[in-house]
Amino acid sequence: MATSDVLNLDGLLSAQELELRDVVRGFVRDRIKPNIKAWYEDAHFPVEIARELGELGLLGMHLQGYGCPGRSAVEYGIAAMELEAGDSGLRTFVSVQGSLAMSAVHKWGSEEQKNTYLPGMAKGEIIGCFGLTEPTAGSDPSSMQTTAVRDGDGWVLNGVKRWIGLASIAQIAVIWAATDEGVRGFLVPTDSPGFTAVPIEPKLSMRASIQCDLTFEDIRLPDTARLPGAKGLRGPFSCLNEARYGIIWGSMGAARDSYEEALKYSLQRMQFDKPLAAYQLTQEKLVNMLLEIQKGTLLAIHTGRMKDAGTLQPVQISVGKLNNCREAITICREARTILGGNGITLDYSPLRHANNLESVRTYEGTDEVHTLILGQHITGSPAFR
CATH class of the missing domain: 2.40.110.10 (Butyryl-CoA Dehydrogenase, subunit A, domain 2)
Incomplete structure (x- = not known):
C-alpha cells in the first residue's frame, strides 16, 4: 500500500486495472512530464501524441466494437486520472476524442458512419x-x-x-x-x-x-x-455525461500530482533548521489534501462501478463532477502555498494544474449548473430559470 493511500483504495482495483494504471502512469512519466513545461509555456499541443494514445488503446476506450478498445468504465476513469496527473490538456484530448466525438457517432450514428469513422478515430488517425x-x-x-x-x-x-x-x-x-x-x-x-x-x-x-x-x-x-439516432438535446447531453464522468477521475489526478509535488518539496526544503514537512501547519495542509484526494478517488471508483453495472444516474455524475473539481482546485492552490515563491514557476506542477482546473471546473457544466441539478433532485423544484 502506498504511503499516501491510507484507505488502501488500490485494494478496490483488480490486477488488470492496476496493470492499466501502471502502463498509463509510465507513459505520463516518460512522455508527458518531461515535455509539459515547454508545451504549456509555448501553448503547444503535440498532435503526434494522438496516434501514441491510440496505440495505448486510450481513445474511445470504453466503447465496444468498430475497432474501439472495449474497456470498462473504471479502466477509462483510471486512464483519465493518470493522464490528468500529467496535464488536464492531454486528458481533455482523450475526452473530446472519445467521450464526445466518438461517443456521439457510437451512440447515435448509422452503421455506415460508425464503420467510416470509429476505427480511424480509435487509432488517432482521424481526430x-x-x-x-x-x-x-x-x-x-x-x-x-x-x-x-x-x-x-x-x-x-x-x-x-x-x-x-x-x-x-x-x-x-x-x-x-x-x-x-x-x-x-x-x-x-x-x-x-x-x-x-x-x-x-x-x-x-x-x-x-x-x-x-x-x-x-x-x-x-x-x-x-446527419446522426440518425440523435433527436433533441438528449443526444449531446448523453455525450456530455460521458465527459463529465471522466472529469470525476481526472480532476483527482491533478490533485494527487500537486499533493505529491508539495509533499516531496516539503520533505526537502529546509527552513529554520528543519524541513517544512516537520511543521504542524505544513502537516495540516498535507493531511487535508490527502483526505480529500482519498475521498474523491473513492467517489470516482464507486461511480465507475455503478457505470459498469448500468445503474449510474446523471445526478450521480453531477455529485462527482461538482465535488471533485471543487476539491481538486483547492488542493492545487494549497499545494502551491507549500512551494512558496517557487510554486509560481513552471518547474512545479500545482499552479499549472490549478490554472487548468479553472477550465475543467467550467466546462461540461459549471459548479452552478451541477448545483442546480442536485438542487432540483433534492427539492423537486427546477431553479434554472
Whole structure:
C-alpha cells in the first residue's frame, strides 16, 4: 500500500486495472512530464501524441466494437486520472476524442458512419471535435442559434460555436444545430467550404490544448451527414455525461500530482533548521489534501462501478463532477502555498494544474449548473430559470 493511500483504495482495483494504471502512469512519466513545461509555456499541443494514445488503446476506450478498445468504465476513469496527473490538456484530448466525438457517432450514428469513422478515430488517425457551446449559449444549449435548414435532399448549416476543443486539427466535427425537427447532430468534414476554425488565444489555462471559435457559412451537407439516432438535446447531453464522468477521475489526478509535488518539496526544503514537512501547519495542509484526494478517488471508483453495472444516474455524475473539481482546485492552490515563491514557476506542477482546473471546473457544466441539478433532485423544484 502506498504511503499516501491510507484507505488502501488500490485494494478496490483488480490486477488488470492496476496493470492499466501502471502502463498509463509510465507513459505520463516518460512522455508527458518531461515535455509539459515547454508545451504549456509555448501553448503547444503535440498532435503526434494522438496516434501514441491510440496505440495505448486510450481513445474511445470504453466503447465496444468498430475497432474501439472495449474497456470498462473504471479502466477509462483510471486512464483519465493518470493522464490528468500529467496535464488536464492531454486528458481533455482523450475526452473530446472519445467521450464526445466518438461517443456521439457510437451512440447515435448509422452503421455506415460508425464503420467510416470509429476505427480511424480509435487509432488517432482521424481526430474529431464536438461543437455544442456557442458564444451566447454555454450553460443553456437550448438557446443555440446555429441552424441546419433542409434544402432538397440535404441541409444548409449556418452559425457559430465557441470553446470547441481540437477543432483546428480535426478532420471531422460533430456539430449540433437547431432544425425544424428540433436539435440534430451532423458530421461535418472540417475541409467543407464555409467551415472556419480559429484557435482562441492567448489563454491562461489549458495552454497545452486547443480550443477554437467555429464559423459555418452556408455549409451544404447531404442527409447522410446527419446522426440518425440523435433527436433533441438528449443526444449531446448523453455525450456530455460521458465527459463529465471522466472529469470525476481526472480532476483527482491533478490533485494527487500537486499533493505529491508539495509533499516531496516539503520533505526537502529546509527552513529554520528543519524541513517544512516537520511543521504542524505544513502537516495540516498535507493531511487535508490527502483526505480529500482519498475521498474523491473513492467517489470516482464507486461511480465507475455503478457505470459498469448500468445503474449510474446523471445526478450521480453531477455529485462527482461538482465535488471533485471543487476539491481538486483547492488542493492545487494549497499545494502551491507549500512551494512558496517557487510554486509560481513552471518547474512545479500545482499552479499549472490549478490554472487548468479553472477550465475543467467550467466546462461540461459549471459548479452552478451541477448545483442546480442536485438542487432540483433534492427539492423537486427546477431553479434554472
